[in-house]
Amino acid sequence: MKKLLMTLAVAAPIALGFGLGGASSAEAKTSVNIYMGVPYYGYQVGPDYRYRRGYGWYRPGRYPYRMSCSRARDLVRDRGYRNVKARDCSGQTYSFRATRNGRGFIVYVNSRTGAVWRG
Known part of the structure; x- marks a missing residue:
């Protein structure tokens, strides 16, 4: 056990790059x-x-930096919304007015990723 600890005490600094003879490690x-x-x-x-x-x-x-407003509108329609009309198609988040099952909603689309969520 004593020999193992002595060996580790010598080998650990060498393995970590702290060479014994002033050797230096290369910088990447x-x-x-x-x-x-x-x-x-x-x-x-x-x-x-x-x-x-x-x-x-x-x-x-x-x-691509941003999708077109018509492509975002198609994504909203694909999610089951009808009567989709653009409110704002500028910036990173587009917003639309849309209906589903007779109820009105504001639906948002991330212009970069295409993620769709309801407000």
Whole structure:
């Protein structure tokens, strides 16, 4: 048991990078930039990537910022609402007036994710 503890006392600092002879560990450097949820790269990943000054390389059209108001209205209709009329189609959350089973509701749609909920 004593030999095991002695071995661990010597091996643990070495394993953790605290070398005994003044050896130093190498430093790893990583750089990742994310702007508005769109990943930018420091190099051209493929032929369809475009360069944006100050940001880097990105793939256009892959990360839509917002869906159209008509697409959001279709999502509300797909959830069973009728007589869907847009109240506000600006910003990140769109709002609609709609009816279901004869009752009126305000329905919200996240313009980026397509999530639908009732207010």
